[in-house]
Amino acid sequence: MTDIVSGASSIFGAVAGPVAAGQVTKGHIRWARRHASGTALLESLLSVKRLLDHRDVVTDVERWKMAIEGAITTIEQEQSGLPRQWAHLERSVRAAISEATGLGFADRMSDDQCWRVVGFDRLWLDFAAEYLRLVIATIGLWREEPSFRRANQVTIPSFDRWLQESGRYVPGLGLWPDESSLKPQRRERSILP
Incomplete structure (x- = not known):
């Protein structure tokens, strides 16, 4: 529920200025939706990225499971507003997490199953962290791009x-x-x- 409220308030905030000036265009609305969607994606992926960066400290499977569930759920919810060429995003994030921790499908597993399959591979943790760094940076560029056409040409x-x-x-x-x-x-x- 909080995500819906924060997303709605983000869209409202981005459109409020042009509405007050009587200058709302489709471009403003598209940008506001893209900005809200990008913000939600960035927040959820950053939580996974932080765990990857602090893997030596954070080994609690429940924290990993919560972060992964949040990221995958957010990607699924925002998929319809993402560029078509990003259709692989959920699959790619799952693959990166699976190779690094074995928890790529944690959102579909019980806590006991997660404990049984978890395994941290240092090399693949580095690969996953670097890939998520690229994904996060690209989503940030897409989110802030004022041109709808150029935003839809951003690739991951x-x-x-x-x-x-x-x-x-x-x-x-x-x-x-x-x-x-x-x-x-x-x-x-x-x-x-």
């Missing part, structure tokens, strides 16, 4: 594509393959910023 690579493009993992070649074996795998143009 899938987790698998990001791993390949950044040279961290390539299916069939493993972790950190050498540069010469990556050349045939790369396309003409990288999608990474």
Whole structure:
């Protein structure tokens, strides 16, 4: 309920000035919705990112489960307002979390199941944290972009594509393959910023 209230107040606040001036346009309303959606996504993903950054301190599975549930639920709720090319976002966030902790589907598991499957892998925790850093930065750019057209052109690579493009993992070649074996795998143009 609080999310609905804060989202509504965010939209209201962003549109209130132009309404008072009698200058509300579709662009203002679109931007306000995008801003509210981006804010909700950033807050939920930042909670997971903080856990990834403090993995040595925070090993309580219940805290991980709550943060992951919040992030996945928010992505599901906001999916209809996101750019079409972000359709993979939920799947990619789940994959990153699954590789790092085994808890990618914590929102669909009981507490006992979470305790049984949890396993922290230091290398994949670093990969997940770096990927979420990219996702969070990109969502921030999308949220603040004043042009609707340019906002819908903002891209986030899938987790698998990001791993390949950044040279961290390539299916069939493993972790950190050498540069010469990556050349045939790369396309003409990288999608990474």
